[in-house]
Amino acid sequence: MNRVFILLTISILFIVACGNDDDQSTNYWQVDVPEYFPEMVYTIENNPVTKEGFELGRMLFYETRLSSDNTVSCANCHQPYLAFADPVHVFSVGVNNQKGTRNAPPIFNLAFQSHFFWDGGVNHVDFIPINPIMNKLEMNESISNVVKKVNELPEYQDKFKQVFGKDSVNGEEFLHAFSQFLVMLVSDNAYYDQWMQGKYELNEAELRGMKLYESKCADCHGTALFTDGSFRNNGLDAEFSKDLGRAIITEYAGDEGKFKVPTLRNLAYTAPYMHDGRFETLEEVLDHYDHRVVQSATLDPLLVQANGELGIPMTDQEKSDIIAFLHTLTDRDFVSDSRFFDPN
Amino acid sequence: MQCLCGLNFKLKNKMKSFKLLYISVLSLFLFISCGDDDEAQLEGGQAILEFDNRVGMSNLQLNTSDYPYTNSQGQAFNVSMLKYYVSNIKFSREDGTEYTFPLSEDGSEGYYLVNEQDKSTTLLDLNGIPEGKYTGVTFTVGVDADRILEGAQTGALDVTNDMFWSWNAGYIFMKFEGHSPVSTEDGAVLEYHVGGYKADPKQPNLADNVKQISLNGEFSINENKKPQIHIIVDVLQFFDSPNEIDFSSNASRHTPAASIDVAENYVNAFILDHIHE
Numbered sequence: 001m002n003r004v005f006i007l008l009t010i011s012i013l014f015i016v017a018c019g020n021d022d023d024q025s026t027n028y029w030q031v032d033v034p035e036y037f038p039e040m041v042y043t044i045e046n047n048p049v050t051k052e053g054f055e056l057g058r059m060l061f062y063e064t065r066l067s068s069d070n071t072v073s074c075a076n077c078h079q080p081y082l083a084f085a086d087p088v089h090v091f092s093v094g095v096n097n098q099k100g101t102r103n104a105p106p107i108f109n110l111a112f113q114s115h116f117f118w119d120g121g122v123n124h125v126d127f128i129p130i131n132p133i134m135n136k137l138e139m140n141e142s143i144s145n146v147v148k149k150v151n152e153l154p155e156y157q158d159k160f161k162q163v164f165g166k167d168s169v170n171g172e173e174f175l176h177a178f179s180q181f182l183v184m185l186v187s188d189n190a191y192y193d194q195w196m197q198g199k200y201e202l203n204e205a206e207l208r209g210m211k212l213y214e215s216k217c218a219d220c221h222g223t224a225l226f227t228d229g230s231f232r233n234n235g236l237d238a239e240f241s242k243d244l245g246r247a248i249i250t251e252y253a254g255d256e257g258k259f260k261v262p263t264l265r266n267l268a269y270t271a272p273y274m275h276d277g278r279f280e281t282l283e284e285v286l287d288h289y290d291h292r293v294v295q296s297a298t299l300d301p302l303l304v305q306a307n308g309e310l311g312i313p314m315t316d317q318e319k320s321d322i323i324a325f326l327h328t329l330t331d332r333d334f335v336s337d338s339r340f341f342d343p344n
Numbered sequence: 345m346q347c348l349c350g351l352n353f354k355l356k357n358k359m360k361s362f363k364l365l366y367i368s369v370l371s372l373f374l375f376i377s378c379g380d381d382d383e384a385q386l387e388g389g390q391a392i393l394e395f396d397n398r399v400g401m402s403n404l405q406l407n408t409s410d411y412p413y414t415n416s417q418g419q420a421f422n423v424s425m426l427k428y429y430v431s432n433i434k435f436s437r438e439d440g441t442e443y444t445f446p447l448s449e450d451g452s453e454g455y456y457l458v459n460e461q462d463k464s465t466t467l468l469d470l471n472g473i474p475e476g477k478y479t480g481v482t483f484t485v486g487v488d489a490d491r492i493l494e495g496a497q498t499g500a501l502d503v504t505n506d507m508f509w510s511w512n513a514g515y516i517f518m519k520f521e522g523h524s525p526v527s528t529e530d531g532a533v534l535e536y537h538v539g540g541y542k543a544d545p546k547q548p549n550l551a552d553n554v555k556q557i558s559l560n561g562e563f564s565i566n567e568n569k570k571p572q573i574h575i576i577v578d579v580l581q582f583f584d585s586p587n588e589i590d591f592s593s594n595a596s597r598h599t600p601a602a603s604i605d606v607a608e609n610y611v612n613a614f615i616l617d618h619i620h621e
Contacts, residue, residue: 043495046449114544123543126495127513130503134510144504171504172450175496249512251601252549 027051031111033188036196037224042111042125042183047176049184052162055343057181059159060129060174062342066146067139069095074132077104080340083187083266083331084108090277094138101137101243103277105262106270108334109225111183118259118275120231121249125182126175147174187265187334188224195328202328209325216289216312217264217322219302226264226329232300233257235293235310236274243275257298268330282326286319389475389565392572393433393468393483395458396617397426399579406460411525416584419591421534423579425521426460427507429500432484435473435565436558442482443474451497455487457505473565480560481573485610486517488554489541512599514539517553518610520582526592534591536582538607540600551600553607559616572620581613582606 029049031040060066064073077092078084084107086092092100102118116122122131132138133146147169150156157167164173194200202210213221222228231246237257240247246258259275273279279288293303293311303310314322397404399413404423411420431454436442447454459465487501492514496503507516518538527534540551563571583589587605597603 043493046495121511122513124493124495124513127503127508127510130508130510130513142506143508143510144506147504170498171502172496172498175503179495250547250549251551251599254549 029054029184031183031186033112033186034193034196034224037188038112040111041114042179044111044183047126047179049180050163052159053177053180054184054339056156056159056163056177057179058340058343059156060150060178061181062344063150065149065153066133066141067095068141071095072139074129075342078107080337081335082106082269083335084185085270090272092138094135095140098137100135102275103272106266107182108185108187108265109263110185112225113229115229115260119246119249120260125179128182129175129178143171147171150174185340187331189333190265190331191328193331203324205321205324206328209321209323210328212314212318212322213325216314220261220300221264227261230261231255231258232261232302233296233298234259234289235296235299235303236278236288238294238296240296245275254298257296264326265329266331266334267326269335282323283319286314286322290314290319388471389473389567390469390471390570391435391473391563391565392570393430393470393481394572394574395430395466395468395577396574397458397460397466397577397579399423404460404579411523413580415580415591416588417590419524419526421522421524421591423460423520423522425519426579428458428485428518429455429487429507429515430458430468430483430485431455431487432556433468433470434482435478436480436482438477438479443478445470445472448499449494450499451491451494451501452499455497455500457500457507475566477562477564479562480558481616482556482558484554484556485614486539486554487515487541489543489552491515492541492543509539509598514541514600517607520579520606524591524595527595528592529596533596535596535598536603536606537598538603538610540603551604553600553604555607555611557611557614559614561616561619563619563621569621574617574619576615576617578613578615582610584609585612
């Protein structure tokens, strides 16, 4: 009898041991969004989010020791109370107070997008942190040295044990932890979203603005993300020697002067606007589209009217209505979510 | 647990020995089904793929103080680094079928980083190969485009290997670095980094430097043999044909389009020299 019992026990142990290791942690977090959002493109099956992994990613996001002189963290240019846009600088400022060449974009809804940075040079969330870490003007480090540095820090060794069951990480684990924080940065509760869900009434000006948005803006700033994720030349300049934009990545002249269409969500927090932060207000942005669009070889065809004139004509009333609607894309819950704040 | 104990009590007087056998078999079955796929792969034959880096007729020596080598334009040079990815290895059979070595989801298997600095990386230990006769080997120099869309990887593809472009996310397939007195770059360096792939059909203009190489050579895999497939990689070919590379102009290349010519050349650098059976 005893032998039977032991064998049965062993069998059951094997059944238990067979289970996925992931089952040990029950704190899975879902990236929940309203049904009108596009499909998630992030490979979450390779990197399911846990509470502990998310918190480790958050520590890394606010970690100045990821930079060569231990002074610059991601949060220097991406502040949570501004939807992770830059609080003070037109251009990002990195180690030794060096100025970058572009305005830091806000960070949210990354899991639903396939290209990142103004030139789209990164095509997977996991690889986003490598870009600023290795940029000489930003954090000026090598990824191998950053991983080595955090592996030597006792406070990280404890976290690595919790998340990965060992006290040091490889590059995959380092990047996966980072991504667990980044993909949880979801902004989906603006006044607009509440209206979509029948929980909020838009006023007359906002409703008029929405109609105008649909006819004048949504071709590029469409979907629930308020960007189609494409790269376009929106007529800011006649030549692009300062910044070739998308062509830096594709090395194709037809992409010169094109930049990633930015989201319109949380615009109230993310001034200044455009890849080089040249406009301080939404009024300036709309004035640009109305009558300041400049001709060039790669200008987006949507900015050329049937009569050959450039831009998207708008009356002052229309501009004011559009801006009223754009303010309904402000998500106060997102910018005040303490889960995303500096843990220190 | 209690429930199962009850079951045992019920059964205890009947066919006890049969039950014991049954449960033993059940345990064994569960044990086997628990096994990792890796264990299954250990069955089957083995082979070694050797990458023997050379410069013309000479063995490649890194970090020499002088310039021991000369390209086809008569420009002297030395070499300080040679690293490249080998992946997606296949062994082909006479009947046109082939055995494809598995690629693990996290990149830890099936991707190799050959680094001249570390001789152990020039010998790829392959196992789990079905027994039989083979007529050739195919592999990719670089990393297939689909892999980038899987996100962070480990093993040879771990980003801490510093074979990754940060600003234009993608693996650097090959890094050749050295010096030439004719180089106009700072420190008279030669830096030819090759990468570039097309993972997005909406981006047709991207340079695609993923190169597949097929080499012919007959060998057999069976339990008594571990053939060593000796591939010579001639660095001179990187700079020779079909595109002659001039070290005196643009000798520091770090973008996909800039190294299309080097990638086109190095497909000719891999030569199956012989196979030790």
